[in-house]
Amino acid sequence: MRTIYQAALQDLDQLSVLFEQYRLFYKKSPDLAKAADFIKSRLENKDSVIFVASEAGRLMGFVQLYPAFSSTVMQKMWILNDLFVAPEFRSLKIGCELMCAAKQHAIVTQSHSLKLCTAMDNHQAQTLYQKLGYKKITTFEHYTLLID
Numbered sequence: 001m002r003t004i005y006q007a008a009l010q011d012l013d014q015l016s017v018l019f020e021q022y023r024l025f026y027k028k029s030p031d032l033a034k035a036a037d038f039i040k041s042r043l044e045n046k047d048s049v050i051f052v053a054s055e056a057g058r059l060m061g062f063v064q065l066y067p068a069f070s071s072t073v074m075q076k077m078w079i080l081n082d083l084f085v086a087p088e089f090r091s092l093k094i095g096c097e098l099m100c101a102a103k104q105h106a107i108v109t110q111s112h113s114l115k116l117c118t119a120m121d122n123h124q125a126q127t128l129y130q131k132l133g134y135k136k137i138t139t140f141e142h143y144t145l146l147i148d
Contacts, residue, residue, distance in 0.1 A: 002094070004101045007050040007062065009043050012036065014059040015052060022062075022084035026119070049078075051101040053085070053094045061085035063098040065105065065114075075112035078102070083116075083125065095128050103132075117142070 007015055016036035023035060042048040042064070049067075053060040064082040069075070080102055085094045106114050116134070118125045130136075 002055040004053050004097050007052045015039055018062055060089040061094045063102050070112050073112050077111050077113045078106050080114050080116040099132050
């Protein structure tokens, strides 16, 4: 039976492997040790919320949320930064289940919204987001300043 739950330190080994697969999907250089350190810090510092899908003790995917605030509506919101399902499980609707857990978390924490971005060519994810009611924002230009 598949379950969705909030990740904890006991999930670190499997979650780190999934996180590394996620990074590789986005063409980042492999570094499993650094990925594990990053996820461990998030879990220990409680500065993100990670939900995982698990079946028979095996993690199948995850979604990671970071807290933020909307100044204009003066409420908490969540940045849905990472969603990943291992390739062998992608036909099982796990992404949808993880997204629903993220939405439920936003509701429980009385948040204004969930925001996300994805690669322009990640059509599979875009289809899921639209199916779940996410709207593409076209009224703002987004900018990034990279700090090396």
